[in-house]
Amino acid sequence: MTDGYLWFEGLPFPSIDYSYEGLKEACTKFVIKDEDTVMVSYPKSGTHWLIEILCLIHSKGDTTWIRSVSIWDRAPWLEIDTGYELLKEREGPRFLTSHLPFHLFPKSFFTSKAKVIYIMRNPKDVLVSGYYYWTTTKFSKKPESLDQYFQWFLQGYVPYGSWFEHIRGWMSMRDRENVLLLSYEELQKDPRSTIEKICQFLGKKLNPEELDSVLKNSSFHVMKENKMSNLETLPETYVDKDFKITRKGICGDWKNHLTMAQAEAFDKLYQEKMAGFPKELFPWD
Ligand code: PPS
Known part of the structure:
Protein backbone atom coordinates (compact mmCIF):
# COMPACT_ATOMS: atom_id res chain seq x y z
CA MET A 1 0.00 0.00 0.00
CA THR A 2 1.54 3.36 -1.01
CA ASP A 3 0.77 6.70 0.61
CA GLY A 4 1.78 8.63 -2.52
CA TYR A 5 5.43 8.98 -1.53
CA LEU A 6 8.52 6.96 -2.26
CA TRP A 7 10.22 6.32 1.08
CA PHE A 8 13.99 6.27 1.32
CA GLU A 9 16.02 6.30 4.54
CA GLY A 10 12.91 7.29 6.46
CA LEU A 11 12.19 10.32 4.26
CA PRO A 12 9.35 10.90 1.79
CA PHE A 13 10.32 11.57 -1.84
CA PRO A 14 8.22 12.21 -4.95
CA SER A 15 7.15 8.95 -6.55
CA ILE A 16 7.50 9.87 -10.25
CA ASP A 17 11.00 9.85 -11.75
CA TYR A 18 12.53 8.70 -8.45
CA SER A 19 13.35 5.13 -7.50
CA TYR A 20 14.68 3.49 -4.36
CA GLY A 46 14.77 29.50 -5.67
CA THR A 47 16.72 26.62 -7.21
CA HIS A 48 15.69 27.29 -10.81
CA TRP A 49 16.54 30.95 -10.44
CA LEU A 50 20.01 30.06 -9.16
CA ILE A 51 20.57 27.58 -12.00
CA GLU A 52 19.62 30.23 -14.56
CA ILE A 53 22.07 32.69 -12.98
CA LEU A 54 24.91 30.16 -12.94
CA CYS A 55 24.30 29.16 -16.56
CA LEU A 56 24.32 32.80 -17.61
CA ILE A 57 27.50 33.52 -15.65
CA HIS A 58 29.07 30.49 -17.31
CA SER A 59 28.16 31.77 -20.79
CA LYS A 60 29.15 35.35 -19.87
CA GLY A 61 25.63 36.62 -20.42
CA ASP A 62 25.14 34.93 -23.78
CA THR A 63 21.62 33.49 -23.88
CA THR A 64 22.14 30.74 -26.48
CA TRP A 65 22.53 27.95 -23.91
CA ILE A 66 19.60 28.94 -21.68
CA ARG A 67 17.34 29.32 -24.70
CA SER A 68 18.22 26.06 -26.42
CA VAL A 69 18.78 23.49 -23.65
CA SER A 70 16.27 22.66 -20.93
CA ILE A 71 17.17 23.64 -17.41
CA TRP A 72 17.10 20.03 -16.13
CA ASP A 73 19.65 19.09 -18.80
CA ARG A 74 21.96 22.03 -18.06
CA ALA A 75 22.12 21.24 -14.33
CA PRO A 76 20.67 17.75 -13.85
CA TRP A 77 19.19 16.68 -10.53
CA LEU A 78 21.50 14.20 -8.88
CA GLU A 79 18.83 12.16 -7.09
CA ILE A 80 16.29 12.01 -9.95
CA ASP A 81 16.65 8.94 -12.17
CA THR A 82 16.82 10.87 -15.45
CA GLY A 83 19.21 13.45 -14.00
CA TYR A 84 21.51 10.80 -12.59
CA GLU A 85 21.78 9.10 -15.98
CA LEU A 86 22.75 12.40 -17.61
CA LEU A 87 25.35 13.17 -14.96
CA LYS A 88 26.99 9.77 -15.08
CA GLU A 89 27.78 10.25 -18.76
CA ARG A 90 28.94 13.85 -18.47
CA GLU A 91 32.60 14.74 -18.89
CA GLY A 92 34.42 17.85 -17.69
CA PRO A 93 33.14 20.47 -15.24
CA ARG A 94 29.50 19.76 -14.47
CA PHE A 95 26.65 21.74 -13.00
CA LEU A 96 24.50 19.61 -10.79
CA THR A 97 21.48 20.25 -8.64
CA SER A 98 20.20 18.54 -5.53
CA HIS A 99 17.54 18.87 -2.87
CA LEU A 100 19.12 16.12 -0.77
CA PRO A 101 19.43 16.73 2.95
CA PHE A 102 22.99 16.98 4.15
CA HIS A 103 23.14 13.54 5.78
CA LEU A 104 22.18 11.81 2.51
CA PHE A 105 24.44 13.85 0.23
CA PRO A 106 27.24 11.82 -1.45
CA LYS A 107 30.20 11.57 0.88
CA SER A 108 32.60 12.08 -2.06
CA PHE A 109 31.84 15.79 -1.65
CA PHE A 110 33.87 15.96 1.57
CA THR A 111 37.09 15.01 -0.13
CA SER A 112 36.49 17.11 -3.24
CA LYS A 113 37.06 20.79 -3.97
CA ALA A 114 33.69 21.04 -5.73
CA LYS A 115 31.88 24.30 -5.10
CA VAL A 116 28.49 24.14 -3.43
CA ILE A 117 25.95 26.96 -3.36
CA TYR A 118 23.16 26.43 -0.85
CA ILE A 119 20.14 28.66 -1.42
CA MET A 120 17.57 29.12 1.33
CA ARG A 121 14.28 30.99 1.56
CA ASN A 122 11.78 32.10 4.17
CA PRO A 123 10.20 28.76 5.12
CA LYS A 124 6.69 30.23 5.18
CA ASP A 125 7.12 31.23 1.51
CA VAL A 126 8.64 27.80 0.83
CA LEU A 127 5.51 26.28 2.34
CA VAL A 128 3.12 28.31 0.19
CA SER A 129 5.16 27.77 -2.98
CA GLY A 130 5.30 24.03 -2.24
CA TYR A 131 1.57 23.84 -1.69
CA TYR A 132 0.91 25.20 -5.19
CA TYR A 133 3.66 23.13 -6.77
CA TRP A 134 2.59 19.76 -5.37
CA THR A 135 -1.07 20.58 -6.09
CA THR A 136 -0.49 21.44 -9.75
CA THR A 137 2.01 18.67 -10.52
CA LYS A 138 1.69 14.90 -10.42
CA PHE A 139 5.11 14.02 -8.99
CA SER A 140 3.99 13.44 -5.46
CA LYS A 141 1.22 13.24 -2.91
CA LYS A 142 -1.32 16.02 -3.45
CA PRO A 143 -2.60 17.98 -0.48
CA GLU A 144 -6.35 18.55 -0.34
CA SER A 145 -6.08 21.99 1.21
CA LEU A 146 -3.51 24.52 2.33
CA ASP A 147 -4.42 23.71 5.90
CA GLN A 148 -3.62 20.05 5.34
CA TYR A 149 -0.32 20.93 3.63
CA PHE A 150 0.49 23.29 6.50
CA GLN A 151 0.21 20.37 8.94
CA TRP A 152 2.26 18.10 6.69
CA PHE A 153 4.98 20.74 6.34
CA LEU A 154 5.32 21.19 10.10
CA GLN A 155 5.58 17.42 10.51
CA GLY A 156 8.08 17.04 7.67
CA TYR A 157 5.55 14.86 5.84
CA VAL A 158 6.41 16.52 2.51
CA PRO A 159 8.93 15.67 -0.25
CA TYR A 160 12.49 15.66 1.15
CA GLY A 161 11.20 15.79 4.72
CA SER A 162 11.54 18.60 7.22
CA TRP A 163 12.67 22.06 6.15
CA PHE A 164 14.14 22.51 9.63
CA GLU A 165 16.30 19.41 9.42
CA HIS A 166 17.43 20.34 5.89
CA ILE A 167 18.60 23.79 6.84
CA ARG A 168 20.16 22.66 10.12
CA GLY A 169 22.15 19.98 8.32
CA TRP A 170 23.48 22.19 5.54
CA MET A 171 24.20 25.09 7.92
CA SER A 172 26.95 22.97 9.43
CA MET A 173 28.87 23.45 6.16
CA ARG A 174 28.51 27.21 6.00
CA ASP A 175 32.06 28.09 7.04
CA ARG A 176 33.72 25.87 4.47
CA GLU A 177 35.71 27.67 1.82
CA ASN A 178 33.99 25.79 -1.00
CA VAL A 179 30.45 26.46 0.28
CA LEU A 180 28.45 29.64 -0.38
CA LEU A 181 25.27 30.31 1.54
CA LEU A 182 22.72 32.43 -0.31
CA SER A 183 19.12 33.44 0.23
CA TYR A 184 16.21 34.03 -2.09
CA GLU A 185 15.59 37.23 -0.15
CA GLU A 186 19.04 38.73 -0.84
CA LEU A 187 18.67 37.86 -4.52
CA GLN A 188 15.37 39.75 -4.54
CA LYS A 189 16.70 42.70 -2.58
CA ASP A 190 19.93 43.22 -4.47
CA PRO A 191 20.30 40.87 -7.43
CA ARG A 192 23.29 42.69 -8.91
CA SER A 193 25.45 42.49 -5.76
CA THR A 194 24.36 38.92 -5.15
CA ILE A 195 25.32 37.89 -8.68
CA GLU A 196 28.68 39.63 -8.17
CA LYS A 197 29.12 37.66 -4.97
CA ILE A 198 28.41 34.42 -6.86
CA CYS A 199 30.93 35.40 -9.56
CA GLN A 200 33.55 36.05 -6.92
CA PHE A 201 32.89 32.68 -5.28
CA LEU A 202 33.19 30.92 -8.64
CA GLY A 203 36.26 32.91 -9.65
CA LYS A 204 34.50 34.38 -12.71
CA LYS A 205 35.02 37.89 -13.93
CA LEU A 206 32.26 39.53 -16.00
CA ASN A 207 32.37 42.93 -17.65
CA PRO A 208 29.47 45.35 -16.97
CA GLU A 209 27.57 44.39 -20.17
CA GLU A 210 27.86 40.69 -19.38
CA LEU A 211 26.66 41.29 -15.84
CA ASP A 212 23.72 43.34 -17.16
CA SER A 213 22.74 40.43 -19.37
CA VAL A 214 22.91 37.92 -16.49
CA LEU A 215 20.73 40.23 -14.43
CA LYS A 216 18.17 40.82 -17.16
CA ASN A 217 17.90 37.27 -18.45
CA SER A 218 17.57 35.69 -15.02
CA SER A 219 14.84 38.12 -13.96
CA PHE A 220 11.46 36.62 -13.09
CA HIS A 221 9.70 38.11 -16.11
CA VAL A 222 12.29 36.96 -18.64
CA MET A 223 12.56 33.50 -17.08
CA LYS A 224 8.79 33.17 -17.12
CA GLU A 225 8.86 33.52 -20.91
CA ASN A 226 11.76 31.12 -21.46
CA LYS A 227 10.24 27.73 -22.17
CA MET A 228 13.63 26.06 -21.59
CA SER A 229 13.59 27.33 -17.99
CA ASN A 230 9.97 27.67 -16.87
CA LEU A 231 9.16 23.93 -17.12
CA GLU A 232 6.24 24.57 -19.49
CA THR A 233 7.54 21.82 -21.77
CA LEU A 234 6.95 19.12 -19.13
CA PRO A 235 4.34 16.67 -20.41
CA GLU A 236 0.83 16.56 -18.95
CA THR A 237 1.68 13.21 -17.37
CA TYR A 238 3.78 15.26 -14.94
CA VAL A 239 2.03 18.61 -14.61
CA ASP A 240 -1.35 20.27 -15.01
CA LYS A 241 -2.10 22.23 -18.17
CA ASP A 242 -0.44 25.70 -18.31
CA PHE A 243 1.94 24.83 -15.45
CA LYS A 244 5.05 26.97 -15.04
CA ILE A 245 7.60 26.90 -12.20
CA THR A 246 7.57 30.70 -12.29
CA ARG A 247 4.36 31.13 -10.26
CA LYS A 248 4.62 34.45 -8.42
CA GLY A 249 8.27 35.06 -7.59
CA ILE A 250 7.93 37.37 -4.60
CA CYS A 251 8.96 37.52 -0.95
CA GLY A 252 6.27 37.39 1.71
CA ASP A 253 3.49 35.68 -0.26
CA TRP A 254 2.79 33.71 2.93
CA LYS A 255 1.05 36.82 4.26
CA ASN A 256 -1.60 36.35 1.57
CA HIS A 257 -2.18 32.73 2.55
CA LEU A 258 -1.52 31.85 6.18
CA THR A 259 -3.95 32.75 8.95
CA MET A 260 -2.69 34.55 12.03
CA ALA A 261 -3.04 31.32 14.03
CA GLN A 262 -1.03 29.39 11.44
CA ALA A 263 1.71 32.02 11.37
CA GLU A 264 1.90 31.92 15.18
CA ALA A 265 2.05 28.12 15.28
CA PHE A 266 4.76 28.23 12.62
CA ASP A 267 6.81 30.81 14.51
CA LYS A 268 6.59 28.80 17.72
CA LEU A 269 7.98 25.69 16.05
CA TYR A 270 10.59 27.79 14.23
CA GLN A 271 11.87 29.20 17.55
CA GLU A 272 12.18 25.70 18.97
CA LYS A 273 13.85 24.11 15.96
CA MET A 274 16.18 26.97 15.12
CA ALA A 275 17.27 27.77 18.68
CA GLY A 276 21.03 28.19 18.76
CA PHE A 277 21.38 29.69 15.29
CA PRO A 278 22.19 33.43 15.15
CA LYS A 279 19.14 35.28 13.85
CA GLU A 280 21.32 37.35 11.48
CA LEU A 281 21.97 34.25 9.39
CA PHE A 282 18.43 34.34 8.10
CA PRO A 283 17.12 37.41 6.27
CA TRP A 284 13.44 36.95 7.14
CA ASP A 285 11.28 37.84 10.13
S1 PPS B 1 12.01 23.46 -7.15
O1 PPS B 1 11.02 22.82 -8.05
O2 PPS B 1 11.89 22.93 -5.79
O3 PPS B 1 13.38 23.36 -7.65
O4 PPS B 1 11.56 24.98 -7.08
P1 PPS B 1 12.53 26.22 -6.91
O5 PPS B 1 13.10 26.58 -8.22
O6 PPS B 1 13.47 25.98 -5.79
O7 PPS B 1 11.54 27.37 -6.41
C1 PPS B 1 10.48 27.82 -7.19
C2 PPS B 1 10.15 29.22 -6.70
O8 PPS B 1 11.14 30.13 -7.22
C3 PPS B 1 10.47 31.16 -7.94
N1 PPS B 1 11.31 31.65 -9.04
C4 PPS B 1 11.77 32.91 -9.11
N2 PPS B 1 11.64 33.96 -8.27
C5 PPS B 1 12.23 35.13 -8.65
N3 PPS B 1 12.92 35.29 -9.79
C6 PPS B 1 13.08 34.27 -10.66
N4 PPS B 1 13.77 34.45 -11.78
C7 PPS B 1 12.49 33.00 -10.33
N5 PPS B 1 12.43 31.80 -10.95
C8 PPS B 1 11.71 30.99 -10.14
C9 PPS B 1 9.20 30.50 -8.44
O9 PPS B 1 8.27 31.44 -8.86
C10 PPS B 1 8.79 29.72 -7.20
O10 PPS B 1 8.27 30.55 -6.17
P2 PPS B 1 6.74 30.92 -6.01
O11 PPS B 1 6.64 31.60 -4.67
O12 PPS B 1 5.95 29.65 -6.08
O13 PPS B 1 6.42 31.87 -7.11
Missing part, protein backbone atom coordinates in the same frame (compact mmCIF):
# COMPACT_ATOMS: atom_id res chain seq x y z
CA GLU A 21 17.65 2.03 -6.28
CA GLY A 22 18.34 5.36 -8.00
CA LEU A 23 18.34 7.25 -4.70
CA LYS A 24 20.57 4.65 -3.10
CA GLU A 25 23.09 4.80 -5.90
CA ALA A 26 23.08 8.60 -6.06
CA CYS A 27 23.56 8.95 -2.30
CA THR A 28 26.18 6.25 -1.81
CA LYS A 29 28.07 5.89 -5.08
CA PHE A 30 28.04 9.17 -6.98
CA VAL A 31 31.49 10.70 -7.28
CA ILE A 32 31.57 14.48 -7.05
CA LYS A 33 34.59 15.87 -8.85
CA ASP A 34 36.75 18.85 -7.94
CA GLU A 35 35.60 20.80 -10.97
CA ASP A 36 31.85 20.31 -10.29
CA THR A 37 29.53 23.09 -9.17
CA VAL A 38 26.59 21.95 -7.09
CA MET A 39 23.40 23.87 -6.37
CA VAL A 40 21.69 22.63 -3.25
CA SER A 41 18.38 23.70 -1.74
CA TYR A 42 15.26 22.58 0.03
CA PRO A 43 12.52 22.46 -2.66
CA LYS A 44 10.92 25.79 -3.58
CA SER A 45 13.77 27.95 -2.33
